[in-house]
Amino acid sequence: xxxxxxxxxxxxxxxxxxxxxxxxxxxxxxxxxxxxxxxxxxxxxxxxxxxxxxxxxxxxxxxxxxxxxxxxxxxxxxxxxxxxxxxxxxxxxxxxxxxxxxxxxxxxx
Amino acid sequence: xxxxxxxxxxxxxxxxxxxxxxxxxxxxxxxxxxxxxxxxxxxxxxxxxxxxxxxxxxxxxxxxxxxxxxxxxxxxxxxxxxxxxxxxxxxxxxxxxxxxxxxxxxxxxxxxxx
Numbered sequence: 001x002x003x004x005x006x007x008x009x010x011x012x013x014x015x016x017x018x019x020x021x022x023x024x025x026x027x028x029x030x031x032x033x034x035x036x037x038x039x040x041x042x043x044x045x046x047x048x049x050x051x052x053x054x055x056x057x058x059x060x061x062x063x064x065x066x067x068x069x070x071x072x073x074x075x076x077x078x079x080x081x082x083x084x085x086x087x088x089x090x091x092x093x094x095x096x097x098x099x100x101x102x103x104x105x106x107x108x109x
Numbered sequence: 110x111x112x113x114x115x116x117x118x119x120x121x122x123x124x125x126x127x128x129x130x131x132x133x134x135x136x137x138x139x140x141x142x143x144x145x146x147x148x149x150x151x152x153x154x155x156x157x158x159x160x161x162x163x164x165x166x167x168x169x170x171x172x173x174x175x176x177x178x179x180x181x182x183x184x185x186x187x188x189x190x191x192x193x194x195x196x197x198x199x200x201x202x203x204x205x206x207x208x209x210x211x212x213x214x215x216x217x218x219x220x221x222x223x
Contacts, residue, residue, distance in 0.1 A: 004151060031209040042199060042214035043152070050209065087151070091209040096167070099151030 002026045004100035006088050011106045012078055020073045020086050020103045028093020034062050034073045035087040037102065043087055046073070075105075083107045112136070113215035115200050121221045122190050130185045130218050132200030138213075140206035141183040143167075143175060145196040146217075152199065158183055159206035190222045 003025045012018040024032070031050035035043035049055055049064035049071060061074040073086055085102040092098055113134045122128050134141065139160050144152040154167030158177040172194060174186045183202075187194055198218045203210040 033211070042216050045211050045213070048209070048211065089152075095207050095209060096154060096157075097152075097212065099153070101149055101151045 002090075002092065002098045004088055004090060004098055006086075006100040006103045008101070009104045009106065011108060012075075014078055014080060014107055014109050016078050017074065017076050018078060018105065020075070020088075020105065022071045022073070022088035022100055024069050024071070024088070024090045024098075024100075026090045026092045026098055029066060030091035030093070030095055032062075032064055032071050033089045033091070033097065034060075034071075035089065036084050037087055038084045046086075078107050080107050080109070113200055113202055113213060115198075115215040115218050117218060118216070119219040119221075121223065122187075124191055124222055125189050128187045128190055128220070130187075130198055130200075130220070132183045132185070132215060133181050134183075134200075134202045134215075135181065136202060136204070136213070137180060138202035138204050139180070140203045140210070141177065142201040142203075142212065143173070143183070143185045144199045144201065145169065146199060147196050155185065155198075190220075192222045194220065195222045196220060 006022045034046040037043040047062040054063045059076045064071045087102045088100040089097040116131045142157045143155040156175040158164045200215040201212040203212045
């Protein structure tokens with residue numbers, strides 16, 4: 001079966017750095033997405049990785065290792081507005097997105 | 110403002126009733142999707158459409174039907190609602206079908222079936 005695993009909840013302090021991990025087992029791989037979802041709102045696109053390595057975009061970076069079936073999202077200089085759920089999703093062999101359950105990130109002052 | 114709209118925002122429905130959730134996009138995207146989101150689970154694909162006139166089944170299609178008469182609209186119908194269909198429903202679209210293209214989401218419909 002296809003499976004995406006990520007921690008259910010994480011807590012971090014304002015101004016700090018947090019790393020959210022995602023491991024996957026899917027039938028085929030056509031890239032990995034990270035989305036942000038604030039409570040009661042729609043998911044919004046953060047990043048896409050299809051090759052191994054680190055992609056940096058402002059305070060957010062995303063890393064991929066295809067051989068390990070592993071990705072992480074790195075958030076720097078945390079702000080209170082970063083409190084949200086972060087969803088990991090893999091595009092499988094049929095280009096359908098397989099979604100993790102999401103990681104709820106709580107930021108404390 | 111370009112994007113995806115969904116209606117209604119929320120709905121309480123008696124079991125056995127028929128309900129259509131509406132989704133409209135103005136980005137001229139080819140592909141559209143319907144997901145449901147339940148607590149503790151990832152988004153699950155119900156149905157999708159790669160282009161106007163075609164539809165396909167996702168992971169959890171039973172009890173739902175869709176149509177794609179034109180590029181912009183992609184309604185989701187529950188023929189006879191059951192309590193297990195209580196969920197938040199998101200419509201999404203992407204410019205390119207059958208590819209790892211970014212999906213953009215509507216604001217969602219919160220549906221409660223009693």
